Amino acid sequence: MSYGLQFTNNNNTVVLDSEYARLMVISSGRFAPTEEGGLGSTTYFARPVTSQEPPLVFVRPDTVGAIAGLCQMRLIGSAGNWTGFYVRAYNALTAQPNGRYFVSAFGAQYVAQYGLRIWDGANNLLFDSGTTNANFTRSFQNWTFVKYETGDQGLVTNYYTVPFNFPENEYMLINSFGMPMNSGSGIPRQLACLWDFPHNTLYAITAATSNPIAFYLPAVFAKQAV
Incomplete structure (x- = not known):
């Protein structure tokens, strides 16, 4: 200053x-x-x-x-x-x-x-x-690819995860999960985030007609000041 x-x-x-x-x-x-x-x-x-x-x-x-x-x-x-x-x-x-x-x-x-x-x-x-x-508080970009599934409509859903412990007072930035990602084809990858509470696992998932494995979207977390 x-x-x-x-x-x-x-x-x-x-x-x-x-x-x-x-x-x-x-x-x-x-x-x-x-x-x-x-x-x-x-x-x-x-x-x-x-x-x-x-x-x-x-x-x-x-x-x-x-x-x-x-x-x-x-x-x-x-x-x-x-x-x-x-x-x-x-x-x-x-x-x-x-x-x-x-x-x-x-x-x-x-x-x-x-x-x-x-x-x-x-x-x-x-x-x-x-x-x-x-x-x-923290951010993750080192998502680990877990698996993929092919649905009835031919869309390929990929699952990615990072270690996470679900603190009650930590919030996740959701803006980025409303933005489609490039898939290498005419149809972009659609994004979603899953909080698997029973298994204490955080997932990012993508769905597209193609199956690109690379995924670098940052997951950003923050807390409100007390």
Whole structure:
């Protein structure tokens, strides 16, 4: 920092700085089935996210005695007015979409009635004392290929996994699991994520007409600051 305001903790780590934005939690709550016979879930944020870039949505499905699978995530709204998100259960054999979420952006919003606000030199709001921050905890890109299955429609489903221990307070970034991946053919690979609670295993799965084994999508996790 060359000028402005800066806070550090006991370890001399910068926690607030008037030049750099932090990942701030704009809204949090629960998602639940709302449509499609309990398979689809549309959630609206308590307040719109006013960032120009799409906000980051982190989810933590409820721990159940089954597999919780989520796919087809998409944001609702547009630049400057992101109002919610949609997500769908993987299929009728997986748990319905129930769990907790928070949506975040790099920069704060006007929330607190009193307290502290920090702007940068370009008058962008970086911090509002009514807005909690989020901390990235870990990420995985070293997925291990497990197996593949060929369905009745000829689609090839690949299963990948990473070691994971399902902490209750750690949320997974779900935005990337709404983006199709290149498959080397005209039909892209569709993505889903499975939390296999009975076997304590996290899976990423892809489905496409072709069968490319390579998979490098990062799985990113974060916690809300207490």
